[in-house]
Amino acid sequence: MTGSVLTASGLRLQFPGSATATLDGFDFTVDAGEFVALVGGSGVGKSTLLRVVAGLLAPNEGTVTLDSPAVSGQRRRAIVFQDGRLLPWRRLRGNIGFGLEGLGLPAVEREERVDEVLRLTRLAEYADRYPHQLSGGQVQRAGIARALAVKPDLLLMDEPFSAVDAITRKTLQEEALRIWRDTGTAILFVTHDIQEAALLAERVVVLSGQPARIALDQRVDIPHEDRRGSSDLTPLISRISEAL
């Protein structure tokens, strides 16, 4: 796959009652299949940008264009929320199928898609549990599974691993990479954790200031297998820190 999946141009967003804009004249693209980490301090506007890109928040100015072709039975973008956000009255299976409803898929195919992502996220044995019967890590994986079920070309993740313990986070980071390779979807991954960004991304974008600007847009060419515990990441991490 080549070309871009997302083009955002001239975005301006100012919350009512706020003295300054959170985004102003903001341009941004994500290439097909690319893993982009979006890093920035708390309150800089990462979630806001993600919600605009997800189509959940209308910008005051500018446009968000999805560049991949629309395919039936698919949603071109899907989001994973920081808080997991499962519907407590649905079993895991029902939660994961949530985005498939209304896509016009036959019930059999919906079930197949759910089974497929349950396997991909290693949740198959929990399919009939209610959310309150799942661990924090399982809830996050469920959020990822729900997003993957709609076969997005662009997966938006808002600090998806910030609420889980360090050991679970490490596992989930590895799984995110595996899923990214298996599915070929582009990922826009918001994090405030520099280390996490450096470990996962092919491209690190640092936001800072008010309105938010891109302070650094850096490709990372080190293979993922060589990154964890490697000193090769040190220059990158210090460049990100400076940009922040």
Added chain:
Amino acid sequence: MTGFLANRAGRAALGALGLVAFVALWKAAGTFGWARPGTLPDPFAVPAAAIDEIASGRLLPAVGSSLVHYAWGLAMGSALGVLVGLLAATSRGFDAGHAWLARILRPIPPLAWVVFAIAWFQVSHAGAAFVISIGVFWVNYFATHSAIRNVDPRLYELARAFGHGAYLAMHRTVTLPAASPGILSGLRTGVGQAWMTLIAAELLGVPGMGQEMNAAAGVGAYDAVVVYMLAISLVYTLADAAFGLVEHRLLGWRP
């Protein structure tokens, strides 16, 4: 003592003791003449009075007739209350349009409508059901409205993100299930509220337990009045328990 209370049998024993103490006090009140003569029935005469009410063929038809008012009043009041509460909580236009009207009508007690119930429906089952439905309506209206207003807005964002942003889809997939604990608890309160107004509504002369009670009191048969009071309590307890089972089934997803 706390060990005794932690134990099921212990609590049951205390419960029975409380009941016995109440009956003893009641009996003493009669024996020592604490109430106006002839107005306090002998508790030990109540079982015989109950048998008499059943044998004479008054109690069961009265219960049946009351249940008709109850079921209709409850069903109409619940359905309309949930519907209007839902519209008010989900449609800004409807909310604004009905707000003043609701504020004016809300404080009027259901029994004040008895006058119109008689005027519109004469002395009929429909009249009693109408009066009952008004109290039930308000209970459900408020319960539904506030349950929906308290739905976590993040769930709506989730619905929009996954293609359920249209009015019907959103309220079917998120609002109704999310608000269901509150809606069901309103419905259950209505099950009780309907009983409360039932007897008063029947005092207007529609056949039922209220009317039988009034008739018994008129001839000084206070033991029969107690029989009807206990019958009301029994039917309510059964209705509430049945509803509790339904609620438990529907809300099995809660931790």
